[in-house]
Amino acid sequence: MGLVSRLRARELGAFLRARRTLLTPDEVGLPVTGARRTPGLRREEIARLAGVSDGYYVRLEQGRAMHPSASVLGALAGALRLSQPEREHLFALAGESCPAPEPEELTEGSRRMLELLRPPTAAYVINRNSDVLAWNDTAGALFGHLVDGPRRPNNVRYVFTDPEAKRLFVDWPHIAADSVAHLRASSGHRPDDAELTELVTELHEVSPDFRRLWTARELRQKDDGRKELRHPRVGRLTLDYAVLAAPGAAGQRLVAYSADPDSDSHAALVRLWSKGN
Template sequence: MDRHSLLARELGAFLRSRRVLLTPGQVGLPAAGARRISGLRREEIARLASISAGYYVRLEQGRVPNPSPGVLDALARALRMSQEERGHLFALAGQAHPEAEAAAFARGAQRMLALLSPPTAGYVISRHSDVLAWNDTAAALFGHLVEGPGRPNNVRYVFTDPEAREIFVDWPDVAADAVAHLRAATGHRPDDARLAGLVAELSDASREFRRLWEARELRHKVEGRKELRHRLTGRMTLEYVVLAVPTAPGERLVVYTAPESSASHAALHVLRQAAQRRQKPLPTRWAP
């Protein structure tokens, strides 16, 4: 039996284990006399979750390999699951649980950003290369990345926004790093639909991305130096480090800094002050 079948069976067993613990009164159903079974009936859970009874039966039998996040969320509510149980349900289905991810982010990444000493630039990136949060200096340094429409994404920015080619002096090296991180993510999560969709989108949009993706080069750079140029400050030499966020697996804190006595450190101060002087404050986190 393959991994997907095993997970589907475990998901079904988990649903059954939660169902038998509930009573009609806990979910607002009338207690119609004595029951021959423990807990709620399958059709009652299906009705509470607004799905068909047949579909729910197949879920418990392990015959539905990829239930959607919407179905999972409805089942978690119907079965009165705790936060930990909801997260486990989504994990068994191979789906990221949005609330669990948000809670983990709030505990870890945002706290790490707040600890950065000004004028250090920092932003948090997900396994999908989405930029989840950033500080003032990062917002001023990579303006289009965090201010554009929709969910900001680092790889999309590198390959489709002309600003990236202006900012990164060694753009080809930055592009190769971005693709390598994306390939590593797909290797760890080969069934992730969002990762596959991003690869398909950028393969259509960028010949350079397609070439690098097909080259299958693997890199694991977590620190180094980058040459950047900005219209407000000119050229800068910044040191960077990529740190894992302990409370949110797959997320990384990317930090750019420079020695205190350097011109690049002074340039970061200029960028931070420019962000703080704006009449409309820059956001510090993406909100859908």
């Protein structure tokens, strides 16, 4: 390891140590056990939160670990609750490029895509974690969880925690497996995403089906397909869907549902849309 690399590694270790001492167990959801001689979290606690071994994290703080990967840096940034400037500093110390932050809210490009779709097409915009950021009237009438509930709707949470989902999706097991495989594929882009970690932890606790599917580690990304629905207001529908990446919005996708214009399913979509207008 050259002089510059040693200096970078030493400074990276000092930065990790300084940030670790600023956190408390309560802030990261850890129980407080035993007396603490020094402020902040213990090394093994950060290691556990970041998903690395205790020994490797100790070497990082001591400046003895060479070239931590971008995924490890991202996990450490998430465990330490770093701000974007702090995250960029951590990556710079390791000689890595820091990924640009993904938009947390609906972008203008996503909004325009949604508005361009003609009724009665049902459409919504989701992010990598399957949070639904926006939807049109038909989608709101088609999927009740979009308009009900006190917090931002999430499609994976809906599939595994709302009894209505099992009644709505004719092939619920396939929908459930697909939703987890999509979420697992997305998790590789942001392994340090605190909101994703919270969602996975929540669903692990309440759904044995989710636990089983998440542990299987299947990955799947679909651009189109077909779903069979059993809607309480309009009956059986067969809908084709397409998934499009939103321009200028990393991680945001528009999902649009439609049916053949001469089909009963299209007529059902028209009825759903007209009742909301």
